[in-house]
Amino acid sequence: MIRRLIALLIVLWGLGFAVFALTLPRPAGDDVTDAIVVLTGGSGRLDRGLDLLAQHRARRLLVSGTDRTVRKKELAARTGRPLALFDCCVDLGKESVDTRSNATETAKWLEQHRYHSARLITTDWHMPRAHSDLNRALKGSGIAIVPDAIRSQPGFMTLFTEYNKYVLRLVAAPFGY
Template sequence: MISRLIALLIVLWGLGFAVFTLTLPRPAGNEQTDAIVVLTGGAGRLDRGLAMLAQHRAQRLLVSGADRTVRKKELALRTGRPEALFDCCVDLGQESVDTRTNATETAKWLLAHHYHSARLITTDWHMPRAHSDLDRALAGKGIAILPDAVRSQPGFMTLFTEYHKYLLRRIAAPFGY
């Protein structure tokens, strides 16, 4: 009996991992939202967010998880975007240190600005956990989230690690972790 249960759990785990890797989120279209949120840490994320902002797909952009030493002027130089774009429309969230605190920081920012929708930009393999954490942080607040995944070529270990982080968050979240 126990060996069958263990075998079933292994099969379910394997099927879940396959679904996770084969259904990575894709980039969103050009839908309009009130805000854009970019989670730092992956190639192409900030560029995607700035491109959407420059195309007037939202009013304002939050860079969640920015290093505390980074300044808007430096980001403008590094990205080749006008400093005026950063001055008018970009906020640096420098309080978060991981995906869960990104969600908390983002929720506070969205609520403080009274936004009703946001485009969430992160890497495709990171989107399921990031979106789930943000949904939980915004539960009952009436803010629609548009997942906008940056395509990548993740290796097996990246997918394996992220799948387990996602599973652990899904298990721990109902207990307040």
């Protein structure tokens, strides 16, 4: 009986991994939201967020997980965007160090600004866990989150690692972890 249960869990895990790998989220449309949230760490994320902000697809942008030493002036120079865009409409979140703390930092920022909708930008393989953590952090606040995944070509190990992190978060979250 225990062997069958273990075999069933392995099969379910394998099917879940296949679905995860084959159905990575895609970029969202250009719908307008109150805010844009970019999680640091992957190429194309910040550029996507800044492009949408410059196109007036949101009022403000939060860059969550920014290194404490980074300044708006440096980001403006690195991205080739006007400093005025950063000064008026970009906030640098410097409190988070991982996906779960990104969600906490983002939820606090969205609630402080009383936003009703936000576009979440991260890499496609990272989106399921990031989106899940953010929804959990918002705890039924009614804030609509639009997932906007940056397409990538992740290798097997990236997918394998991220899928296991995602499954572990889903299992641990009801226990407060």
